[in-house]
Amino acid sequence: MSGREKKLPREARQRTGSIHEIRHLTLEEVDLEAEYEVLQTICEVWTGKIMLVEHRATRHEVILKALHKDATSKSDFLREFHYSVFLSPHRSILTAYDVAFRADDFYVYAAEYAPFGDLACYVSNGGIGERNTKLLAPQLASALDFMHSKGLVHRNVRLDNILVFKSDLSRVKLADFDQTRPVGWRARRAEEWPPYTPPEVQTEPKGRSYTVATAHDTWQLAVVLFVCLTGALPWQRADASDARYAAFAQWRGYRALRAPQRFGEFSLRLQGLFRRLFDPRPRRRAAVTEVTRHLAHRWMARGASAAGAAELDPADATSVCYSTWSVHSCPREKNAVLGQLRALGLETVVDRDAKRLAGSLAEDDSQ
Template sequence: MAAAARKGSSGSFHRVSSFELPKIQLEDEFSDIKFLAEGWYSKVLLARHTTSDSTVVLKCVHKETTKRKDFFREYHYNYYLSPHPNVLNSFEVAFDTPNYYVFTQEYASQGDLAHLLPKGGLGETKTKRVAEQLAFALEFVHTKDLVHRDVRLENVLVFDNELSRVKLGDFGLTQRVGALVKKVNVRVPWAPPEVCQAVYNEGYHCETSMDAWQLGILIFVCLTGSYPWYSADITDRHYNAWVSWHKRKTTKLPNRFKCFTPRLLRLMRRLLDPKPEKRAGVREVYKYVMDPWLVKGIDPMDLFFDESSSEIFMAATSKPHECAEKTRLREILSSYGIQTTVDKTETTRRICEWLLNSVTSPHRGM
């Protein structure tokens, strides 16, 4: 199997080159192939390379949904960012199959953070470990004039149970700072307000502040096990409550933030600033890792009951028993703003209304 030729150090970091990909059948080069995950544009397989007898991950990018140049951009950036200790290592091997463009990566033995997040969150100590390592990785990405754009649980790969070694992966959406991209397939709970407010299928510019926002959301999710809101849009009352408090229009702290200490709230103010130009960079995390983050005696899970209904806010991660297609469908519906949760108060009201009408209306056929 041929390997991609590595550029010399004098080459431009952003000069993404393409080359002739060797055409192979997976079964000819790999054995013990197992399915790990699938997303909108790719699927991930675990396999053993027959010649070297090493276990690797195969990132298989769908040809139907991905342009060849976009595949090379992801492979290029992932490969040249790999030397960082908190960036998933990409190997110097890429090839072509009838349906996929493929490149190889290292295997994270503990999987991704989405599957390890327990109900109620990771706790303070482990969350701090994750936050500090991701801030370190993103800071490196930003020094290369790049924006990751997809910081979320599924893209944090874990190598030990204590989360002392995690790595940022999936550079499929990575773009240069200032690049104009279209708004498509947005993962709503993770998206910053400037993306949520953009018109679907129209352009917006990539900025490092987007990664800072997603890092703030990830810290919140790791501490509580839930999202702070469904969408960073003023039509979402939970987000609207945050904006009102953030702008000091009210002194009432949003209920879902009441388990956070004043120091963590200060960090959240900086990372989750609705105005991207005022948002702090990812380095801000370093200032707060030695401070307490959670208020003692308050269980984060107790804060996620809606005051007007018995709805529990949408879980932060897909449950292990949910199939990939169901998860993918839910994400697509959410990206179009279609509600995927049920307001039980409204359901109860309709049932009562139906029962009342059934009792007061004349019975047919009598």
């Protein structure tokens, strides 16, 4: 990394100062291509891009999150960077390095690389199973509880913002703090993704403000757990216009005896937990830590997997294959493409040491 970065303490160091006092930094202009070699553009959208890079001087690999100046104000960038740095000492929150700069038309900061992508890569139509869901649930609950203890709300808990550091899901980290705000903040209703939006926000007209509360994260965590256990979203939007949500609301209010589709796959204990996590009244909604109290109990009813597979329509609009988006492609799609490339005799794995050696030899030949 650069000279500025070498002076920094280790990445998990204790930060000083107040988490609610956003630092107003003077961002140095950096020639990104001169200092870093871009190994892969992981994601690129109109607001910016995420790149895996290697620092040319130290050969250290990091992620750079680059946000377009036209799409992100400097104050919003500094807020995201500030929260990312101050929260990163937690084991289950992505480590952000205390380095930010300007590069051409971008504001940029550095974070650690997640070698196994995001959680969306792992969820298929059948979910990831009870065991794996129970591995990641306490990690996410702990990360969110840590944020809530600091008076902050993530507001964007979903599959592609949960990064994987061990392929067996025993180590995941919460990422992406661009929507993070203090408890009590008046946020403006915008283009929140409906399947993850709690009813108290969903019912507000776009452009109107609402009060940020920790119950927002509880709702989104419950959606993530539901998707991990079933491979499908519980509904497309949490209001009466959605038939699946309307059926859930009736069942939750004990106005219907039969559990809605897929909720019937859960044990009675887990059904009770989801009733509390999906309470439409934010002040009565359970805290995220409620999840950890149920880890010792069975979550899926016996024979639920077979029943769920029989019910699932291949074109089900609530299937994660049709209703989630990840910055990484589906592993099945990746393998299909890689198989075709190998059949053509094309290289599909990059040996970075060999690549650097070849580059050095090419430079020597040109001199």
